[in-house]
Amino acid sequence: EVVLTQSPATLSVSPGQRATLSCRASQSVATNVAWYQQKPGQAPRLIISGTSNRAAGIPARFSGSGSGTEFTLTISSLQSEDFAVYYCQQYNIWFTFGGGTKVEIK
Amino acid sequence: QLQLQESGPGLVNPSGTLSLTCTVSGGAISTINEYWGWIRQSPGKGLEWIASVNSNGKTYNNPSLSSRVAISVDASKNKFSLKLNFVTAADTAVYFCARHSGGGLRSIPYWGQGVLVTVSS
Numbered sequence: 001e002v003v004l005t006q007s008p009a010t011l012s013v014s015p016g017q018r019a020t021l022s023c024r025a026s027q028s029v030a031t032n033v034a035w036y037q038q039k040p041g042q043a044p045r046l047i048i049s050g051t052s053n054r055a056a057g058i059p060a061r062f063s064g065s066g067s068g069t070e071f072t073l074t075i076s077s078l079q080s081e082d083f084a085v086y087y088c089q090q091y092n093i094w095f096t097f098g099g100g101t102k103v104e105i106k
Numbered sequence: 107q108l109q110l111q112e113s114g115p116g117l118v119n120p121s122g123t124l125s126l127t128c129t130v131s132g133g134a135i136s137t138i139n140e141y142w143g144w145i146r147q148s149p150g151k152g153l154e155w156i157a158s159v160n161s162n163g164k165t166y167n168n169p170s171l172s173s174r175v176a177i178s179v180d181a182s183k184n185k186f187s188l189k190l191n192f193v194t195a196a197d198t199a200v201y202f203c204a205r206h207s208g209g210g211l212r213s214i215p216y217w218g219q220g221v222l223v224t225v226s227s
Contacts, residue, residue, distance in 0.1 A: 001169075001170070032212075034212075034213035034214070036214075042219075043202055043217035043218065043219060043220055044153070044202075044214075044217060045217075046207075046213055046214060046215045049207065049212065049213035049215075050213075055213075055215055056215070087152075087153060089153075089213065089214075091211055091212050091213060094155065094166075094168065094169070094211075095155035095168075095211070096155070097152060097153035097154070097155075098152075099152050100152065
């Protein structure tokens, strides 16, 4: 099983500031990584697929990068609606999800 | 706009069978090369993929659950279903049905709202 480790577990950021979230895979997953945003009581929402491709309707302040075992989600200027939990997922070898990073207001 | 809605019992007895159905609207489940799946979320284990099925009925199961899982498609009703046997308290979770993107087992742009299933006597 591919284990995804997300860091940090919690990220405290002021509105308007930049947030950088990390996801490390226990083995190479090429670029088959997606990122999801989840708010309380809601289903996850796809933000990024294929490491760096924004999903439909996702604003340009969200960007993804990486390959192999190291991946990053960057939110360039946090808006109030961006405070949520973010999960990475790999779909190179079946599917697994990371444990999540909670982005909270500083 | 594609929509998915889970339904099924919210309470299942230990050692029993969890049965859920996902009703799809706004699109045909039989569309060629579409993949449909189930994911669950529990406080203890986070998000966990359970199984997926394509429009031809080919199934893909999480190896860790494979011996207890069955997923199937009913194209005539535009639904797909999940059965999980021999459940324990560890199977208590919110269960989501979903559709993968782009004709393969890829990322998931479409999710149902989720249904809480509790395993308890």
